[in-house]
Amino acid sequence: MRHTVANDPMRVPPACPGMRIGLLGGSFNPPHAGHRHISLTALKRAGLSRVWWLVTPGNPLKDKGELAPLDGRVAAARMVADHPRIDVTAFEATRGSAYTFDTIRFLKAGHPGVDFVFLMGADNLAGFHRWRRWREIAAMVPLLVVDRPGSSLAAVAGRAATTLAGARLDESDAPLLSGARPPAWCLLTGPRVDLSSTALRRAAKAG
Numbered sequence: 001m002r003h004t005v006a007n008d009p010m011r012v013p014p015a016c017p018g019m020r021i022g023l024l025g026g027s028f029n030p031p032h033a034g035h036r037h038i039s040l041t042a043l044k045r046a047g048l049s050r051v052w053w054l055v056t057p058g059n060p061l062k063d064k065g066e067l068a069p070l071d072g073r074v075a076a077a078r079m080v081a082d083h084p085r086i087d088v089t090a091f092e093a094t095r096g097s098a099y100t101f102d103t104i105r106f107l108k109a110g111h112p113g114v115d116f117v118f119l120m121g122a123d124n125l126a127g128f129h130r131w132r133r134w135r136e137i138a139a140m141v142p143l144l145v146v147d148r149p150g151s152s153l154a155a156v157a158g159r160a161a162t163t164l165a166g167a168r169l170d171e172s173d174a175p176l177l178s179g180a181r182p183p184a185w186c187l188l189t190g191p192r193v194d195l196s197s198t199a200l201r202r203a204a205k206a207g
Contacts, residue, residue, distance in 0.1 A: 017112065021114060023054055025054040031053075036086075042144055046178060052086075053088045054089060074090050144185070144188065145185060
């Protein structure tokens with residue numbers, strides 16, 4: 001059966017001007033309830049239209065030796081997402097670059113009028129300064145950070161958060177974030193999910 005544009009994982013999901021779309025990138029190796037929690041939190045508290053899970057062909061900062069095949073990760077992500085407003089896509093595999101900067105620049109160029117927000121857990125904010133061209137990423141799109149167990153203090157004390165301290169919005173202003181001029185970011189606190197792909201892989205190896 002041929003895929004339509006709407007469900008073909010190698011195509012960019014459909015979007016139109018006026019939409020507010022959260023981008024959650026990652027290896028999803030494997031996907032888990034924490035990814036879904038970040039997405040549902042963003043949809044509800046930031047007033048987003050949709051969330052796109054960007055399943056990367058390979059994270060440049062992670063060891064690819066334990067990386068499961070892309071099609072398997074996409075299929076698993078769709079099962080975990082299980083929500084009408086979450087789209088799973090692996091279009092980065094067709095573009096030759098898995099760097100977040102290149103992906104966001106491509107999406108913004110191709111979707112004028114769409115407000116993109118980059119989503120991440122607080123653990124990723126703590127290491128955000130190690131990402132390629134992280135300052136330029138922050139200058140292109142607002143960042144919505146969802147709290148993760150044991151990561152709050154490290155995240156707000158990290159290099160990226162301190163550098164961007166003047167651009168931080170209160171979490172009560174999260175609905176305004178998608179329309180804010182970057183750099184702008186917000187940390188959402190509240191219920192947290194204590195799961196990680198790394199921990200799940202270790203548990204699987206241990207049987």
